[in-house]
Amino acid sequence: MNRILITGIGGSAGLGFVNSLKDSGEECYIIGCDSDKYSLERAKADEKYLVPLCRDKNYLKVLKKIIRKTEPDLIYSQVDVEIEVLSENREIFEKMGVKTFWPSKKVVKICQNKHLSYLAWKKAGMTVPNTILIDNGDDLKKAIRKFGLPIWIREIKGAFGKGSLPANSFEEAAIWIDAHKGWGKFSAAELLDAERMVTWQSIWYKGNLIIAQSRKRLYWEFANRVPSGVTGLTGAGITVKDKLVDKLAIKAIKAIDKKPHGIFSVDFTYNKKGIPNPTEINIGRFFTTHYFFTKAGLNMPYIYVKLALKGEIPKIKNKINPLKAGLVWIRGLDFEPILTTIDHLKLYEKKLKALTD
Numbered sequence: 001m002n003r004i005l006i007t008g009i010g011g012s013a014g015l016g017f018v019n020s021l022k023d024s025g026e027e028c029y030i031i032g033c034d035s036d037k038y039s040l041e042r043a044k045a046d047e048k049y050l051v052p053l054c055r056d057k058n059y060l061k062v063l064k065k066i067i068r069k070t071e072p073d074l075i076y077s078q079v080d081v082e083i084e085v086l087s088e089n090r091e092i093f094e095k096m097g098v099k100t101f102w103p104s105k106k107v108v109k110i111c112q113n114k115h116l117s118y119l120a121w122k123k124a125g126m127t128v129p130n131t132i133l134i135d136n137g138d139d140l141k142k143a144i145r146k147f148g149l150p151i152w153i154r155e156i157k158g159a160f161g162k163g164s165l166p167a168n169s170f171e172e173a174a175i176w177i178d179a180h181k182g183w184g185k186f187s188a189a190e191l192l193d194a195e196r197m198v199t200w201q202s203i204w205y206k207g208n209l210i211i212a213q214s215r216k217r218l219y220w221e222f223a224n225r226v227p228s229g230v231t232g233l234t235g236a237g238i239t240v241k242d243k244l245v246d247k248l249a250i251k252a253i254k255a256i257d258k259k260p261h262g263i264f265s266v267d268f269t270y271n272k273k274g275i276p277n278p279t280e281i282n283i284g285r286f287f288t289t290h291y292f293f294t295k296a297g298l299n300m301p302y303i304y305v306k307l308a309l310k311g312e313i314p315k316i317k318n319k320i321n322p323l324k325a326g327l328v329w330i331r332g333l334d335f336e337p338i339l340t341t342i343d344h345l346k347l348y349e350k351k352l353k354a355l356t357d
Helices: 012-023 037-042 059-070 080-088 090-095 105-111 114-123 137-147 170-179 243-256 291-296 300-310 342-356
Strands: 002-007 028-034 047-050 074-077 131-134 151-155 165-167 186-190 193-205 208-220 234-240 262-270 276-283 327-332 335-341
Touching: 002 012, 002 059, 002 300, 012 028, 012 291, 012 300, 028 037, 028 059, 037 047, 047 059, 059 090, 074 080, 074 300, 080 090, 080 105, 105 114, 105 243, 105 276, 114 131, 114 186, 114 243, 114 276, 131 137, 137 151, 137 170, 137 186, 151 170, 165 170, 193 243, 193 300, 208 243, 208 291, 208 300, 243 262, 243 276, 291 300, 291 327, 291 335, 327 342, 335 342
Parallel strands: 002 028, 002 074, 028 047
Antiparallel strands: 131 186, 151 165, 151 186, 193 208, 193 262, 208 234, 234 327, 262 276, 327 335
16 A cells, blocks of 8 residues: 655645546555644644645754654645645655655746746747746836836745735835735736646656646636736636647747756746746646546546656646636635536526527
C-alpha cells in the first residue's frame, strides 16, 4: 500500500486530491499535515499532524520527525509557499527515502514569480500583457503612461489573485501598493479581459507530456467581494477543447523548462484581440477544482502518484483534452459540487424565455 504525505491537506484542493486517490479504487495510506488546526480537523487522512508555518524555523525539524515516524513513500503539497520550501529542501526528503515529483529548483522559482515567468514568455516571443516591475512611484507613472488606465496591479508572488487590483488612477494604485508594503513586489500590466480565462492542467514525466486537460472558468466565486473581481476561487468551470490554447500552453511551459517534469498548470487570460495570454503557471500542484476532472473520468492525481512512485506511464488514447467539451463543475461554500453539462444549464434559460414571451 502506497503511503503518501500531504501538506496543506485541509484545504479544498487537498480534499480533492485525497478524494481522487480514494476514487481510484487502489488503497493508499494518507498522512496529512496542516499548519491550521481547524483545517486539519476537517481533512481526510489516516493520520493527522499539526505543523508550524513553513517559514517557521521548526517546520523542517517537525516534518522530518513525522517522516521518521510514518515512513511515507511520497511527499506532495497543494500550497505554493510550502512547495517553495519543500522544493528548496528536497534533498532532505530524498535522503530519507521519500520520493518527490517536481521540476528543478530553478523552474519552481521562475514559475512562482509572475514577473520572471513574464520575462521568459516575452523572450520566447509569446503574446503577453506588457508588464513593468514597480520599484517606486516613477515606475508606476511610467507604466500608466505606457499602458493607460485602468491598469492591472498585482503581487508577483502568491495565488488566488493575491494583491490584484484594476487601478483607475496613479493615486489609487500607489495607495494600494503602499497598503501592501509592495514596492518591488508588485507589477503593473495592461488590463486583459478578466471575464475570459482558461487553465491548461498537465502532467509531464522527464520531458514527455503524459496528460493535459483544459478548463475554462465561467465565473469567480465571491467576485463581488474583492476590488479586482478576481478571487482565485472558481465558481463554475467548463471543459473545453482549443488547439490554440494547447499550442500556447506547451510553448509557455517549454519557454521555462525544456524538459518538464511534474505538474504544470498554465493560466491564460484573453486580450482585447481574443488571443489567450499566459499569466502564470501553477507549479507542482493541481488547481483547486481538479476533482472536477476526476468525477468526469480523468483522475490526474492517481496518474501523478503512479508516475511519481514507479514511473508508470498510463495508456491514454488522447493525451490532450480527453474529456468531452461542455462538462460543467459548479461549486461554492457549504454545498456539494455538481457535475452537469452546459446543454442542461441552457434548458433553464429556455424555460425562462418561454415564461417571459
